[in-house]
Amino acid sequence: MPEGHTVHRLARTFDALYSGQVLRVSSPQGRFADGAGVLDGRRLVASEAWGKQLFLGFVPDGAPADVSDAQVPGVTCGSDTLWLRTHLGLYGAWTFAGAPDAPEVAHAIGAPRRRIGERDLVPSSSDVSDPQVPRGTSTSDTWEVPEPRGQVRVRLLGAHAVADLTGPTACEVITADEKKAVEARLGPDPIRDDGDPADFVARVGRSRVTIGQQLMDQAVVAGVGNIYRAEVLFRAGVDPLRPGRDVPAATVRAIWDDLVVLMRDGAEHGAIVTTRPEDRGAGQAGADDAGPVPDVGRGRTRQNTDGSPGAVPSDQAFYVYHRDGLPCRVCGTPVLVKELAGRNLFWCGVCQT
DNA sequence: TTGGAATGGACAA
DNA sequence: TGTCCCTTCCAAT
Secondary structure (H helix, E strand, O other), X not given: OOOHHHHHHHHHXXXXXXXXXXXXXXXXXXXXXXXXXXXXXXXXXXXXXEOOEEEEEEEOOOOOOOHHHHOOOOOOOOOOOEEEEEEOOOOOEEEEEEOOOOOOOOOEXXXXXXXXXXXXXXXXXXOOOOOOOOOOOOOOOOOXXXXXXXXXXXXXXXXXXXXXXXXXXEEEEEEHHHHHHHHHOOOOOOOOOOOOHHHHHHHHHOOOOEHHHHOOOOOOOOOOOHHHHHHHHHHHOOOOOOEHHHOOHHHHHHHHHHHHHHHHHHHHHOOOOOOOHHHOOOOOOOHHHHOOOOOOOOOOOOOOOOOOOOOOOHHHOOOOOOOEOOEOOOOOOEEEEEEEOOEEEEEOOOOOO
């Protein structure tokens, strides 16, 4: 998936697209027909991420849309607030399309696959700045809403945009209390302002489970996935197989601080980049002797980038993730890979001790 | 046409 | 620990 930075980006996208609007909610695929029926015609008043969980808050149309209260984390919304909780899992993705006047947003956010519908953001009229359509007045009557493509579990249709969810691991309507219960099971989120490093440090320090596994445990820290796990441990110089309790607290705290920087940057730019400029491209350790970097046939990692010029190429974005067999960017030794708890773990046996 | 892979996680034993 | 689920894309048949 889509690690936590992606979900925060989604929350911002939904806020920009739909906040305060009454939405049409449907389930083209049919598997979420009941939930869609419950939410259809309600007003979106909150869009919040915690780790990899996305929560969209809906109130009945006509109820006071107390957006400010609803968006404060931890504040209990009115009893008539219902939340759409979604989790993308390994394959899930949101795909967006919008009217010419829609706020500029991402096209598709989610699983590492081709961005279906990317071009759909361009209005079918191909006239982006049609002066006949005053900004802010467009409705679904004035633009062409694309047909759902693939197995669309839920579709959210607003005044000037549509969002389709495919392949989620979770998609359900819950109450405010149930939302709290979900959040209670999650560890602190480095992207959230309320993320508490002390929780993370304490939890890691009292377990002999390896630090590599603990970083993937959403109850220890929310939002970290396989890429951030591998990369942050490399940057800290910590062996993923070390028991958490054997990693000095100061080092664990430094890992948290690094996650805050890396993940917030990821949420901002839509791509995970962990390499420092001096460690990218030619001139890195091992490059001279190794000649051209061998193509091992992997690493086709795609990111949900914002496509901005000057973006770091995906093959230079990581130190160790999906780089097994390639020379470490710092010391030149081949990067290692091993399956740990069902997931591939990548690390440098020399730089990480 | 098939099957492996992908940045996850819930659940049972 | 193993099994299953969610869906799509692309390399290999």
